[in-house]
Amino acid sequence: NLSGGMKRRLSLACTLIHEPRLLILDEPTVGVDPNLRLNFWDYFSDLNDEGVTILTTTHIMDEAEKSKRIGFMRSGKLIAEGTFHDLKKRVPGNRKLIIETREENTQKSAMSIHEQYQLKTSFYKFKLEVLYDDDSIIDDVLSLVRKQNKITSIQTVEPSLEDTFIFFSEENTKEVMSK
Structure with missing residues (x-):
């Protein structure tokens, strides 16, 4: 009977035991308390500094902001990608x-x-x-x-990452509806 946080820790430990160079994580901090969430992201940053490439999905925008590159997806399609700074610059009236x-x-x-x-x-x-x-x-x-x-x-x-996502999501919707 492990808590949600302990289950996430154990899952991450099992994933890292083989010292992968690529780590793919699907919402790795769901169900963990705020302190553990911050610890996870500090650890992910350390791993990245050691040369591990980390691909993660999240709907928590302040987590996504920690990434070097961000991709926005909608309906299974990549609608925009780049650094947070570059993505913000692409939003008119940003x-x-x-x-x-x-x-x-x-x-x-x-x-x-x-x-x-x-x-x-x-x-x-x-x-x-x-x-x-x-x-x-x-x-x-x-x-x-x-x-x-x-x-x-x-x-x-400045626009937040959430503002930026909403812009690209709405732009993508307009393109799809106009076709």
Whole structure:
């Protein structure tokens, strides 16, 4: 009567006894507690540093982020692959600029930004969000907002791996539906 974590440890030990150069793992941390999950990934990293190639499947995105290369699959087909950094760069409007203001109405700024830069914007009272992929427009956007609002905070947000997966998954769905 072994716990789920002990079963996973035993399974991994049996897999490693022959010192394989290639390790294929299907959701290796399912059913284990968070501490053991982190220990597993530290161990996988050590194995990789020793020259072991590790191919793993996971639906836990923070685990996938630990990988050197990532592949997204949908319906049994590879829809995108690369490093996390490269995959994020392929997502249009891949970063979000969040501007908070003292004024409650940011609609005018949102409309001006959309008209001038053709960027996707959203607004709600004190907050304005601008999706962009070219850093060179940030100063211009902030200047435009400052003319109409008193800015209280500025934040840039990179897309998460989950955001990136959703983009590629939706793009793949559009391609399939258009055929």
